[in-house]
Amino acid sequence: MGIEEKGSTNLTTDLSRRKFLNTAALVGLAGAGLSTGLAACKKSEAPVAAGDKTAAAGAVDYNKYEVRPGQLDDYYVMSSGGHSAEIRIYGLPSGRILKRVPVFNMDALVGWGITNESKKIIGTKPDGSLNYHTGDTHHVHGSYTDGTYDGKNFWVNDKIHSRLARIRGDYMECDKIIDLPNVSGFHGIFPDKRDPVDEKINHTTRIFCGMEFHTPLPNDGRDMNDPKKYGILFTCVDAASMEVKWQIKVDGNCDLVATSYDGKLACTNQYNTEGGVTYQEMMAAERDACLFFNIARIEEAVKAGKTFTIGDSKVPVVDGTRDANKDPKTALTLYVPVPKNPHGVNITPDGKYYACAGKLSPTATVIEHALVLKWFNGELAAPRDTVVAEPEIGLGPLHTGFDGRGNAYTTLFLDSQIVKWNIDKAIAKYKGDKTVQPVLDRIDVHYQPGHGFTTMGETREADGKFFVSDNKFSKDRLLPVGPLHPETAQLIDITGDKMILVADHSVYSEPHDSILVRRDLIKTKQICSLDDSPYAVRDAKDCRVERKGKNVTVYLTSIAPAFGLTEFTVKRGDEVTIILTNLDKVEDLTHGFAIPKYDINFIVNPQETKSVTFKADKPGVYWFYCTNFCHALHLEMRSRMIVEK
Ligand code: CUK
Ligand code: CUA
Numbered sequence: 185m186g187i188e189e190k191g192s193t194n195l196t197t198d199l200s201r202r203k204f205l206n207t208a209a210l211v212g213l214a215g216a217g218l219s220t221g222l223a224a225c226k227k228s229e230a231p232v233a234a235g236d237k238t239a240a241a242g243a244v245d246y247n248k249y250e251v252r253p254g255q256l257d258d259y260y261v262m263s264s265g266g267h268s269a270e271i272r273i274y275g276l277p278s279g280r281i282l283k284r285v286p287v288f289n290m291d292a293l294v295g296w297g298i299t300n301e302s303k304k305i306i307g308t309k310p311d312g313s314l315n316y317h318t319g320d321t322h323h324v325h326g327s328y329t330d331g332t333y334d335g336k337n338f339w340v341n342d343k344i345h346s347r348l349a350r351i352r353g354d355y356m357e358c359d360k361i362i363d364l365p366n367v368s369g370f371h372g373i374f375p376d377k378r379d380p381v382d383e384k385i386n387h388t389t390r391i392f393c394g395m396e397f398h399t400p401l402p403n404d405g406r407d408m409n410d411p412k413k414y415g416i417l418f419t420c421v422d423a424a425s426m427e428v429k430w431q432i433k434v435d436g437n438c439d440l441v442a443t444s445y446d447g448k449l450a451c452t453n454q455y456n457t458e459g460g461v462t463y464q465e466m467m468a469a470e471r472d473a474c475l476f477f478n479i480a481r482i483e484e485a486v487k488a489g490k491t492f493t494i495g496d497s498k499v500p501v502v503d504g505t506r507d508a509n510k511d512p513k514t515a516l517t518l519y520v521p522v523p524k525n526p527h528g529v530n531i532t533p534d535g536k537y538y539a540c541a542g543k544l545s546p547t548a549t550v551i552e553h554a555l556v557l558k559w560f561n562g563e564l565a566a567p568r569d570t571v572v573a574e575p576e577i578g579l580g581p582l583h584t585g586f587d588g589r590g591n592a593y594t595t596l597f598l599d600s601q602i603v604k605w606n607i608d609k610a611i612a613k614y615k616g617d618k619t620v621q622p623v624l625d626r627i628d629v630h631y632q633p634g635h636g637f638t639t640m641g642e643t644r645e646a647d648g649k650f651f652v653s654d655n656k657f658s659k660d661r662l663l664p665v666g667p668l669h670p671e672t673a674q675l676i677d678i679t680g681d682k683m684i685l686v687a688d689h690s691v692y693s694e695p696h697d698s699i700l701v702r703r704d705l706i707k708t709k710q711i712c713s714l715d716d717s718p719y720a721v722r723d724a725k726d727c728r729v730e731r732k733g734k735n736v737t738v739y740l741t742s743i744a745p746a747f748g749l750t751e752f753t754v755k756r757g758d759e760v761t762i763i764l765t766n767l768d769k770v771e772d773l774t775h776g777f778a779i780p781k782y783d784i785n786f787i788v789n790p791q792e793t794k795s796v797t798f799k800a801d802k803p804g805v806y807w808f809y810c811t812n813f814c815h816a817l818h819l820e821m822r823s824r825m826i827v828e829k
């Protein structure tokens with residue numbers, strides 16, 4: 185893969201060609217007049233996005249956004265898959281799907297949930313079956329160094345079973361999954377980012393995890409009919425060891441999570457400060473909260489042993505409830521009131537402000553980072569004094585992205601729009617300047633956007649090129665494929681004053697959140713290492729069958745177009761483990777391995793080792809064969825497993 189220097193993109197290197205196309209296209213249209221030129225087109229020739237006025241004017245040069253054959257995309261999109269429980273990687277601006285990374289789901293291509301290695305990561309019951317077959321991924325975030333992605337790791341939550349998964353950036357594979365103790369509805373997640381200015385450490389060390397659903401603590405049958413006694417925990421996980429370091433018990437609930445650039449604060453929006461159990465109860469208060477965590481103080485409290493534990497868990501827990509944190513000078517937490525059932529909290533790329541979208545209020549609340557620190561120093565009278573703006577932006581605001589030029593882009597679920605607003609203008613208006621208008625532009629999206637994100641927008645290097653709107657409904661935008669429509673991800677050019685809708689991409693159900701990562705920041709490896717596995721079969725001559733009683737181990741290799749054994753024989757009732765190493769070293773020379781009727785199917789990449797264990801309970805001849813087209817003799821790449829009666 186060609187990695188260009190930082191900041192260099194197809195869009196810039198191809199500027200001259202596109203200028204030419206752009207001008208030519210405009211000249212062509214000018215001859216007939218803009219409007220008649222468009223009207224003369226048949227509908228099939230000029231698909232115009234409903235409600236996209238710029239496109240309707242015929243002024244958009246779509247060629248500009250095309251990724252032509254042989255060209256590479258400028259950005260990786262790391263996207264969650266919701267209840268499909270995976271992560272998807274696609275390219276921008278093309279929208280081409282590049283990979284689906286299985287995480288909490290099973291996947292027959294990779295063999296995720298089938299190989300011993302993946303089962304160990306996912307977790308198994310004593311009988312060897314998977315702990316869980318389902319998951320619900322919402323938020324993918326990357327590891328940071330110096331306030332930007334370093335490409336080393338990615339993390340994603342499982343909302344259903346409250347698990348946290350790590351993806352290694354070189355192979356783009358999940359390498360660790362942990363359970364969060366006593367957590368239900370693990371929703372928001374964010375790695376810390378730590379500026380070298382204030383901290384000796386300048387890379388991600390912790391992952392913060394929010395708990396959305398309040399339950400009895402521990403949830404072992406006590407207090408079930410007394411929701412007032414239910415509790416909520418906010419969890420800190422060590423990024424390197426993936427061990428849970430501490431938890432803090434709080435009032436309300438935790439929805440989305442954000443972290444400051446200086447490593448000092450994490451925060452979460454709360455929609456259920458009421459502690460309600462029905463949606464009506466959860467909507468009772470006019471204001472809920474954005475809750476801030478003073479990380480250094482929490483870690484001091486943990487160190488000082490001001491902790492308790494919950495149930496069987498050994499994780500130290502500190503008290504972050506309102507009553508216990510009334511004195512700002514010692515408080516671990518700050519509850520900033522914000523209207524109403526907020527959804528989404530995001531920090532600006534300059535690290536100065538948090539934008540918390542109102543959801544049931546047509547506002548976004550802007551909270552200043554420096555003022556939160558001042559509150560913790562006892563220098564502010566009230567939590568609301570940290571709020572510096574609360575612009576009205578539209579109906580159903582959910583998530584906000586930033587362009588690095590002082591503008592925010594918020595998804596409006598109810599309005600089906602993206603609204604562009606300026607943070608400084610919002611602050612000036614809040615201070616009393618009646619002449620300023622914070623809202624700069626609006627664009628229709630199709631339809632009901634959930635998350636929206638900008639290129640590099642959650643880093644110091646926000647470049648303000650694209651906004652992607654992940655819409656929850658696509659309705660008429662894509663070919664119908666039965667009752668469940670694909671979702672639309674719409675690509676919006678945000679380089680100018682006006683947002684321009686430039687593409688509709690389809691996305692499998694059901695993405696929630698993505699990060700848009702400049703391609704030079706991701707450095708994958710194409711060849712695995714024999715050292716990755718302690719069981720690697722390092723030479724085709726080492727292929728053999730070893731028996732210890734009923735336990736049989738088959739050592740196997742693959743070199744196109746053959747497996748290292750043309751056959752092996754086991755007996756009915758044996759417990760068989762097959763260890764397969766792909767000795768091919770050529771990039772992209774991946775083999776598959778499938779055994780019919782034994783439900784085994786996985787791939788081995790070059791120099792990779794994987795294993796499976798199963799009971800040989802069906803006598804007969806079974807051709808195990810390569811499932812991944814690898815060679816002119818790919819179909820001939822098959823050998824016999826003979827199971828004797
Ligand atoms: S939540 Cu889905 S649209 Cu899980 Cu990030 Cu807001
Ligand atoms: Cu090996 Cu196909």
Ligand code: CA
Pocket residue numbers: 455456457458466467468469471472524525
């Ligand atoms: Ca509420």
